[in-house]
Amino acid sequence: MSYLPRSIASRIKGKVLYNEPLRNHTTWRIGGPADIFVEPASRKDIALLLEFAMANEQPLTVIGNGSNLLVSDNGLKGVVVKIGDALGRVRIVEEKLIAEAGAKLGRVTAIAQAAGLGGLEFAVGIPASIGGAVTMNAGANGVSIGDVVDSVTVMDHQGGQRMLSAADLDFGYRTSRLQRMEAVVVEVELRLAARDPLEIRRRSEEYLRRRRVTQPLDSPSAGSVFKNPPGEAAGRLIELAGAKGMRVGDAVVSTKHANFIINAGNAKAADVLLLIDKIRTIVRDKFGIDLELEVKVIGNSGAGWLDAICHQGSKPLAGSD
Numbered sequence: 001m002s003y004l005p006r007s008i009a010s011r012i013k014g015k016v017l018y019n020e021p022l023r024n025h026t027t028w029r030i031g032g033p034a035d036i037f038v039e040p041a042s043r044k045d046i047a048l049l050l051e052f053a054m055a056n057e058q059p060l061t062v063i064g065n066g067s068n069l070l071v072s073d074n075g076l077k078g079v080v081v082k083i084g085d086a087l088g089r090v091r092i093v094e095e096k097l098i099a100e101a102g103a104k105l106g107r108v109t110a111i112a113q114a115a116g117l118g119g120l121e122f123a124v125g126i127p128a129s130i131g132g133a134v135t136m137n138a139g140a141n142g143v144s145i146g147d148v149v150d151s152v153t154v155m156d157h158q159g160g161q162r163m164l165s166a167a168d169l170d171f172g173y174r175t176s177r178l179q180r181m182e183a184v185v186v187e188v189e190l191r192l193a194a195r196d197p198l199e200i201r202r203r204s205e206e207y208l209r210r211r212r213v214t215q216p217l218d219s220p221s222a223g224s225v226f227k228n229p230p231g232e233a234a235g236r237l238i239e240l241a242g243a244k245g246m247r248v249g250d251a252v253v254s255t256k257h258a259n260f261i262i263n264a265g266n267a268k269a270a271d272v273l274l275l276i277d278k279i280r281t282i283v284r285d286k287f288g289i290d291l292e293l294e295v296k297v298i299g300n301s302g303a304g305w306l307d308a309i310c311h312q313g314s315k316p317l318a319g320s321d
């Protein structure tokens with residue numbers, strides 16, 4: 001385990017924790033400790049952490065609300081930077097909504113609704129930070145956040161900031177160029193449209209109601225585990241393959257929505273990974289389709305084949321464990 005030198009720690013205004021269990025920061029409630037865990041209170045904090053990680057060849061991993069992450073039981077080496085509420089200011093300028101990356105989508109959608117700005121209703125109920133949402137190009141009901149992004153401001157290794165337009169970001173199905181860039185999203189500008197707040201509310205409530213009916217929202221999960229193959233729903237394939245209720249340890253394929261794996265108590269990342277492997281195998285055997293992960297698996301499990309899966313989703317900004 002490593003520590004921040006006093007010269008850096010004393011200048012950071014945000015929360016700094018050592019050996020912090022990452023299960024406290026993922027919606028799956030799974031994940032071992034981070035050597036150094038920081039919730040920055042300002043962009044200057046982020047720049048200091050990037051400078052420290054670069055100078056000391058420490059891996060640095062950025063997380064948002066941890067709602068699309070499977071973190072290794074062994075935790076993460078180096079620095080984990082959680083872009084959270086302390087970097088979550090939101091303002092409206094005419095029909096633009098400008099949010100710092102840590103703002104939760106729930107708050108952003110409520111602010112948009114109150115201001116009579118429509119276009120974000122689809123996102124109601126996605127438990128993301130807006131920085132994580134643009135990185136993943138989160139979406140639902142046929143709309144994705146990339147459809148309403150005007151620009152995104154990122155910070156690079158050197159602490160420099162630049163604004164990228166939506167056209168620069170290569171938005172696709174649950175993907176964006178941000179997933180391949182070594183940069184921290186610090187601010188997002190959305191272009192919305194003036195609409196009747198009551199109409200926005202009606203639509204939002206309908207989307208939320210549908211979520212409650214179809215998704216196991218009372219158990220810890222990371223939403224859909226697999227991407228939908230072209231023209232198919234991953235959940236339907238998993239259900240038809242007979243995997244509903246399949247279990248490894250406390251990791252269970254939801255009986256309500258087969259593309260959700262719930263943590264029924266004390267599930268480990270290794271349990272979820274084994275279950276993922278079983279689901280992939282039975283879907284491949286039955287339909288000849290290879291399911292691709294939507295969740296990002298990060299960290300090193302210490303077991304060969306698990307690590308092959310683990311590294312596909314990681315986004316270390318400086319070095320790698």
Ligand SMILES: Cc1cc2nc3c(=O)[nH]c(=O)nc-3n(C[C@H](O)[C@H](O)[C@H](O)COP(=O)(O)OP(=O)(O)OC[C@H]3O[C@@H](n4cnc5c(N)ncnc54)[C@H](O)[C@@H]3O)c2cc1C
Nearest residue numbers: 064065066067068128129131132133135138139185222223
């Ligand atoms: C109950 C439930 C329902 C869900 N429903 C949906 C849904 O309808 N549609 C959908 O698309 N997803 C859904 N999800 C999945 C998840 O909410 C989204 O993928 C979301 O976009 C993740 O955002 P986050 O802030 O939690 O990011 P995290 O999970 O913390 O991180 C995701 C990725 O983004 C990167 N990242 C996060 N923040 C930043 C940043 N500031 N700068 C650079 N990189 C960053 C991380 O490194 C990681 O690679 C659901 C999840 C749950 C638990």
